[in-house]
Structure formats: structure tokens, C-alpha cells
Amino acid sequence: xxxxxxxxxxxxxxxxxxxxxxxxxxxxxxxxxxxxxxxxxxxxxxxxxxxxxxxxxxxxxxxxxxxxxxxxxxxxxxxxxxxxxxxxxxxxxxxxxxxxxxxxxxxxxxxxxxxxxxxxxxxxxxxxxxxxxxxxxx
Numbered sequence: 233x234x235x236x237x238x239x240x241x242x243x244x245x246x247x248x249x250x251x252x253x254x255x256x257x258x259x260x261x262x263x264x265x266x267x268x269x270x271x272x273x274x275x276x277x278x279x280x281x282x283x284x285x286x287x288x289x290x291x292x293x294x295x296x297x298x299x300x301x302x303x304x305x306x307x308x309x310x311x312x313x314x315x316x317x318x319x320x321x322x323x324x325x326x327x328x329x330x331x332x333x334x335x336x337x338x339x340x341x342x343x344x345x346x347x348x349x350x351x352x353x354x355x356x357x358x359x360x361x362x363x364x365x366x367x368x369x370x
Contacts, residue, residue: 244280249313
């Protein structure tokens with residue numbers, strides 16, 4: 233049975249978050265996460281996390297433009313992983329409209345981040361979506 237999109241997204245988030253703390257290749261992190269953490273990782277989650285890592289500089293550039301209060305270096309890693317995922321999906325997954333990417337990012341933040349972080353994530357992504365740089369939701 234194929235994993236649900238929300239599960240795929242959460243797995244990609246966990247892997248990209250873990251990568252922020254480890255200097256190992258993502259394939260090693262994926263293998264270790266499956267073996268030690270029992271994380272169920274499907275091909276779609278791997279594609280998503282690898283896409284985020286490949287376009288990290290581009291994503292961080294976008295985040296920098298819309299994060300008025302914090303530089304990339306000062307954004308908590310959990311928030312950074314969530315925002316990167318949302319912007320990546322909005323830009324590169326035509327099946328995920330911007331408003332859905334934002335909604336799913338907020339859901340991840342509610343599960344994993346702290347209360348003030350939820351507003352920060354929503355604010356950055358909201359500014360991005362209203363900027364005209366984000367793909368239209370149509």
C-alpha cells in the first residue's frame with residue numbers, strides 16, 4: 233500500500249531535519265533511519281528529501297527574502313526544515329498548491345515546533361505566497 237501524502241511529507245521532513253545535524257550523505261541517513269529508527273521510507277519521500285537538498289541554496293535564498301526577523305543562521309533548524317519542505321513542494325510539486333503546502337507546514341509545526349514558531353513559519357510562508365514569486369494555486 234502506498235504511503236499517504238502526509239506520511240510521505242512527514243518522513244521527508246524528519247530526514248531533512250536529521251540531515252541538518254549530520255554531515256553524512258543522505259543515503260546513509262536514510263538507511264540508518266530505516267534500520268535504527270524503524271522509519272518507513274518510500275521512494276516518494278526519498279525523492280522529496282533529495283529534491284530539497286539539491287535545491288537548498290535556492291530555497292534558503294527565498295527564505296532569506298521573506299524572513300524579516302531572522303537570518304537563515306538564526307532560524308531554528310526544525311523551522312528551517314519545515315519551511316524548506318513547504319517552499320520546495322509549492323515550487324516543484326505541481327500536485328501541491330501553495331495553500332496546501334502552507335497548511336501542511338503549519339500542521340508539521342503544530343506537531344514538532346513550539347507555539348511561537350508556528351506563527352513565524354506561517355508568516356514567512358504567507359509572505360512568500362502573497363509575493364507573486366510563488367506559483368498560483370490554480
